[in-house]
Amino acid sequence: MGESSRIAGQDGLRADARRNRRRILSAARLVFAEHGIDAPMATVARRAGVGVATLYRRFPTRDALVRAAFAHQMDTCARALTEALADPDPWQGFQQLVETVCELQREERGFPAAFVAAYPDSTREHARFGEQVERDFITLVRRAQAAGALRADLHPSDLAVALLAHCGLVTALPGDRAASRRLVAFLLQSFRAEAAHGALPAPSALSLRSLPLAAHGSQGQRSSGT
Amino acid sequence: MGESSRIAGQDGLRADARRNRRRILSAARLVFAEHGIDAPMATVARRAGVGVATLYRRFPTRDALVRAAFAHQMDTCARALTEALADPDPWQGFQQLVETVCELQREERGFPAAFVAAYPDSTREHARFGEQVERDFITLVRRAQAAGALRADLHPSDLAVALLAHCGLVTALPGDRAASRRLVAFLLQSFRAEAAHGALPAPSALSLRSLPLAAHGSQGQRSSGT
DNA sequence: GGTCAAGTGGACGATCTCGTCCGTTTGCCA
């Protein structure tokens, strides 16, 4: 009988509210993949079979919806990372991780994994996620470098760069899996120790955790103040 | 005294109309680079110091404006290709071309070169452009491959893939030149003959000339006809 | 200089999206 004496739901939601929340998230994934991240909120609501008010009550902003919609894909990425670390072959683990994440981007038309990259520690519930992911990823890189498989001058930010680029590709060419696979193959080959060939330019200051929100919608219209 | 007896302009436009056309194109480049390709047409008009009607009369659709605005950058790319072919060192020429085009994408926030890739033969005046560019580019690739510098399994479509990916990167991170340069360096290294390491997946059907228009604005909302 | 069509610009109606408000319904607990 603490503060809210009523309501039994495990997350404080009534049963129908919880069901609608799930419906909304499911619809959001479909609609965002089909019409892009800027699809009208009303479309998501209609697809989910709920009113717009219900949608806005649960997710006050579009960002909140997007983050929540793709949270489970963040989990998929985190799982892939864990598996990669568990792989006895460091290079194999690294390669598997990159391919898994890119496949996710490819199948979901680039939106989800773009947000895995762009909002790693955005929501409170995923705050630890971002830090842990970054730590684990650095471990993965160091291990593969120590094994002599991954080039020594690869910087962790290079994965963020590669993922954003791949995301751009699959967004531009939603249907072209060959292009995506081809790019991934090239990138992975250039990450191998043998590919190192002269000095690289300085790495980006980008981090897996701190990508600017500019990576959002179309082209950042909404970020310009003035 | 043919059909239109009046009007002397070399392109059939009156002097003031030609001046306004130039102003519009100049403003469009600025506005598109600053606010993205979806910036309101009225913003372009205001920036150009003309009314919206003038803008719409000259460029009935947004696409027409975009194509025209970046036509001169297509020319820059074509020039870079010519220079690349003139380079005595085939690899040097290839590398220079990629770097020049990517620098163009980087400096103009990805829009121009995205369109170099996406609309190569779109306007009637550039119809030959697309074919010639593709022919020349294939020549460049074959030559560098024959010299043993470029990997033999590189397909011409791979450049389109790489450019689209790079375009996605600079669009997502407009300010981050290091990231762009880093990606270009990795891609170029993976294009070298020494980097070849096992079989690649099948190349994309993509061609420099026939990229789908899906590569346009935000996420293809407008492409779904139904 | 005069004529007239090409050119101009701003207002305007249509369309779309957002996010809120409010009367009604429904699940949960006693």
Next chain:
DNA sequence: TGGCAAACGGACGAGATCGTCCACTTGACC
């Protein structure tokens, strides 16, 4: 079973963008 607060959904006003229309201006040719 009854009561109440949570949840619901559709309507609605505000704001933005699109593309057109039309009355006025200006440049080219005689």
